[in-house]
Amino acid sequence: MIKRHALNISTLLVIAGLLLAGCAGQQKTLPPPPPPDATEEVQMVTVQVAVENLRETPNGAKIGETIGGSELEFMQRRGNWVQVRDMTRGGVWIWAPSVGFAEVNPISVPLWLGVGRPQNVDTLTSIFGAPEQLELVGGDVFRYRYLNKSPNRTGTLFGTQGFQAVEALIDRESREVLRVDFTLSPFEGSAKDLLSAIELPDVRSTKTNFDHALYIKKFNAVSQVEFIFAEGNFNSMVSYxxxxxxxxxxxxxxxxxxxKIVHETGSLFLSMEVTNNSGKYSFAAPEVFVELVIDDNPLGQWTLGPLDIRIELGERELIYQPLPINADGLDINTIAARAEIINAVTVPAGPVNKP
Structure with missing residues (x-):
C-alpha cells in the first residue's frame, strides 16, 4: 500500500504537563503513564548525615535544619534535591544524597538512554521535572527540552557546571528516549575524559576530524555517540x-x-516514492533535501521537514510535498529534480505491511 502525505506546516507546541497526562481533544499527545496505586503508602526518608539544611527551593534560601535520624515524608525528587514534609513545615527541599538517594550525574548517557535497564520519559520527568518545552517534530516523535537556567550555570538542580541545555527525542508509541543532545559549558578535557564524565567506557573513536569525534559502537543500549569540538580544539567540547x-x-x-515534480493549482509539488527495506527499524520525522534545475541553471534548494511521516518496516510511502516556489510561468517538462532523505529518526519497527 502507498500512503500519501502532505506537509504539516504548523508545529504543535504542547504544554509541559503532557509528559505526565493526556490532554482532552489533542490528536497528538504522549500516552499517559499508568495511574498511581491508590493504596500506596506514604514514603518516608531518613536523614543520613549529622546535620542538613532545609531550603525553600532547590539550592534556594535556607529556612531551617534537620538532624541525623529524622524521618521526613517524601514528596518528589527534582535533580539532586528532594522535596519533603516534616511536622512543622509543608514542602521543603533537602540535598537528595543526604536522605539516601544516589547523586545524579545529569550528563550521564545511562541516565537518559538506560544502559542496562529500561528507560523512558517517565524516569526523566521524575528527575528533571516537566520540560521547558515539549514539541511534536513529526512522525509521532516528541522533542523534550530542558534548560539549566541558573544565572551562573552552576546547575540549581544538580550542583554542577556540566551542561547548559539538553534535548531528547521521545518515541510517542513506546515512550522510549531515542536520542539526547547536550549543550556543554564547554567541557574542558580530552575525549577520554568526556567518555568517563558521561559514564561510557573508553574506546577508540570510529572517526575523528577537526569538527567532531564519532563513536559508532554498541555501548549496551547505545548505538552511537558523537562529540563536537570547539573550533578544532580536541580538548574542548561544546556538545555531545x-x-x-x-x-x-x-x-x-x-x-x-x-x-517527479507535479504542477497543481499554481504550485509545484515533489512526488517521491520511498520504501523501507530495513531488517528491524522504522524511520520517523524524515527531512527531505530538494534541488531544482532548469537547463543546468539552479532554480532553488530546500529542506522539507521534519515531516509528519513514519515509514514502517516493509512499507512504501508516497511523499507528496509542496515546494516554496512560485510556479507561474514554469514548464515542468524543463525542470530537473534531485531529492533524497537527509535525516530521519530511527525507531523500533512496527508491524510489517502485508502485500
Missing amino acids: SAFRYPATEYQAALTYGEK
Missing part, C-alpha cells in the same frame, strides 16, 4: 549526542522509486 538506535540506518535501508 547519543543515540539508542543507529542514527544513519536510513541511508542504507531506504530505496527510492519514481521522483
Whole structure:
C-alpha cells in the first residue's frame, strides 16, 4: 500500500504537563503513564548525615535544619534535591544524597538512554521535572527540552557546571528516549575524559576530524555517540549526542522509486516514492533535501521537514510535498529534480505491511 502525505506546516507546541497526562481533544499527545496505586503508602526518608539544611527551593534560601535520624515524608525528587514534609513545615527541599538517594550525574548517557535497564520519559520527568518545552517534530516523535537556567550555570538542580541545555527525542508509541543532545559549558578535557564524565567506557573513536569525534559502537543500549569540538580544539567540547538506535540506518535501508515534480493549482509539488527495506527499524520525522534545475541553471534548494511521516518496516510511502516556489510561468517538462532523505529518526519497527 502507498500512503500519501502532505506537509504539516504548523508545529504543535504542547504544554509541559503532557509528559505526565493526556490532554482532552489533542490528536497528538504522549500516552499517559499508568495511574498511581491508590493504596500506596506514604514514603518516608531518613536523614543520613549529622546535620542538613532545609531550603525553600532547590539550592534556594535556607529556612531551617534537620538532624541525623529524622524521618521526613517524601514528596518528589527534582535533580539532586528532594522535596519533603516534616511536622512543622509543608514542602521543603533537602540535598537528595543526604536522605539516601544516589547523586545524579545529569550528563550521564545511562541516565537518559538506560544502559542496562529500561528507560523512558517517565524516569526523566521524575528527575528533571516537566520540560521547558515539549514539541511534536513529526512522525509521532516528541522533542523534550530542558534548560539549566541558573544565572551562573552552576546547575540549581544538580550542583554542577556540566551542561547548559539538553534535548531528547521521545518515541510517542513506546515512550522510549531515542536520542539526547547536550549543550556543554564547554567541557574542558580530552575525549577520554568526556567518555568517563558521561559514564561510557573508553574506546577508540570510529572517526575523528577537526569538527567532531564519532563513536559508532554498541555501548549496551547505545548505538552511537558523537562529540563536537570547539573550533578544532580536541580538548574542548561544546556538545555531545547519543543515540539508542543507529542514527544513519536510513541511508542504507531506504530505496527510492519514481521522483517527479507535479504542477497543481499554481504550485509545484515533489512526488517521491520511498520504501523501507530495513531488517528491524522504522524511520520517523524524515527531512527531505530538494534541488531544482532548469537547463543546468539552479532554480532553488530546500529542506522539507521534519515531516509528519513514519515509514514502517516493509512499507512504501508516497511523499507528496509542496515546494516554496512560485510556479507561474514554469514548464515542468524543463525542470530537473534531485531529492533524497537527509535525516530521519530511527525507531523500533512496527508491524510489517502485508502485500
